[in-house]
Amino acid sequence: MKQVILPRPFKSHKGNFGRVLTIGGNENYGGAILMSSSAAVHAGAGLVSCATDTKNLTALHSIVPEAMFINYQNDVELVNAVDAANVLVIGPGLGTDATALKILQKVISNTNTKQFIIVDGSAITLAAQEPALLEILATRKTIYTPHQMEWQRLSGIEISKQNNIKNALKQQELEATVVLKKYHTTIYHTDGSASQLEVGGPYMSTGGMGDTLTGIIAAFLGQFHFKNYEHVVDAAVYAHSALGQELAASKYVVLPTDIINHLQHFMSNYVQSTIQK
Ligand SMILES: NC(=O)C1=CN([C@@H]2O[C@H](COP(=O)(O)OP(=O)(O)OC[C@H]3O[C@@H](n4cnc5c(N)ncnc54)[C@H](OP(=O)(O)O)[C@@H]3O)[C@@H](O)[C@H]2O)[C@@H](O)CC1
Ligand SMILES: Nc1ncnc2c1ncn2[C@@H]1O[C@H](COP(=O)(O)OP(=O)(O)O)[C@@H](O)[C@H]1O
Numbered sequence: 030m031k032q033v034i035l036p037r038p039f040k041s042h043k044g045n046f047g048r049v050l051t052i053g054g055n056e057n058y059g060g061a062i063l064m065s066s067s068a069a070v071h072a073g074a075g076l077v078s079c080a081t082d083t084k085n086l087t088a089l090h091s092i093v094p095e096a097m098f099i100n101y102q103n104d105v106e107l108v109n110a111v112d113a114a115n116v117l118v119i120g121p122g123l124g125t126d127a128t129a130l131k132i133l134q135k136v137i138s139n140t141n142t143k144q145f146i147i148v149d150g151s152a153i154t155l156a157a158q159e160p161a162l163l164e165i166l167a168t169r170k171t172i173y174t175p176h177q178m179e180w181q182r183l184s185g186i187e188i189s190k191q192n193n194i195k196n197a198l199k200q201q202e203l204e205a206t207v208v209l210k211k212y213h214t215t216i217y218h219t220d221g222s223a224s225q226l227e228v229g230g231p232y233m234s235t236g237g238m239g240d241t242l243t244g245i246i247a248a249f250l251g252q253f254h255f256k257n258y259e260h261v262v263d264a265a266v267y268a269h270s271a272l273g274q275e276l277a278a279s280k281y282v283v284l285p286t287d288i289i290n291h292l293q294h295f296m297s298n299y300v301q302s303t304i305q306k
């Protein structure tokens with residue numbers, strides 16, 4: 030992470046730090062996409078747009094006024110927003126009904142190979158049943174972020190049988206990065222290597238914690254440009270849990286919004302401590 034979170038160049042503007050589009054949040058799960066969008070803003074994404082249900086418009090503008098709103102049921106608005114983005118997050122709170130599937134298909138079929146696509150939550154559950162979508166995603170810079178049940182749906186490997194060898198085999202078939210979230214999350218990279226997280230703990234087991242992670246990954250990919258983008262994914266996953274662990278020193282549970290509210294300080298401290306060394 031030390032090598033990834035860098036001081037910002039003076040000659041820069043918001044367009045240099047990522048155009049992130051978050052897609053999800055149905056009538057019932059608006060919070061999920063709001064947390065993803067807010068995490069992206071607080072982790073430094075230059076521009077964030079949120080494609081969601083119209084019911085979430087007021088909440089979005091009051092909780093994260095930095096983000097722009099897109100009506101995800103308006104095909105023209107949605108496709109234009111996908112076109113303009115360089116990092117996409119799809120899935121937090123999207124739901125798994127026919128509307129959600131239609132939005133997922135519309136988004137994935139309009140992506141290009143330059144974009145990063147973070148596929149989470151409901152989008153993983155839906156894509157697991159749609160070979161045509163998995164095929165497109167295999168040609169993109171895709172990062173799946175499943176919890177163990179979502180990974181069971183996507184990989185066909187039962188939770189009790191999930192291990193590094195089986196997981197890596199399936200991940201290689203998907204031709205994508207897989208962040209398998211659990212106590213000590215494992216990240217399977219496209220080159221066949223894997224990294225194991227050694228920070229974070231059960232004080233992070235609150236609904237919305239994974240939704241928040243998607244926004245951090247998106248912001249990191251949008252602003253930190255490395256040849257091997259999977260180092261950036263590793264750093265984002267590490268930052269999320271390292272910050273959780275730091276906050277847990279004085280909190281019994283760490284909420285997704287606690288993580289969001291401390292991201293700016295955490296990243297600043299990291300840059301300061303790296304510069305001083
Ligand atoms: N505020 C909001 O708007 C929020 C909205 N959200 C949105 O909701 C949508 C559905 O996502 P989801 O994760 O809640 O449901 P689903 O995919 O059915 O998985 C749950 C099932 O899997 C099982 N399970 C086994 N192992 C597991 C593990 N390691 N981690 C987790 N679960 C595990 C688990 O077993 P059990 O709990 O019964 O033991 C249960 O049977 C998605 O779009 C998400 O973004 C949420 O983020 C919450 C905040
Ligand atoms: N016991 C735990 N130890 C470490 N991290 C945890 C633990 N429980 C949950 N987390 C973290 O919280 C997040 C949960 O993700 P997810 O289940 O997708 O949440 P949600 O969909 O509710 O946002 C993951 O980043 C996971 O690593």
Ligand SMILES: [Mg+2]
Nearest residue numbers: 150176239240
């Ligand atoms: Mg989740």
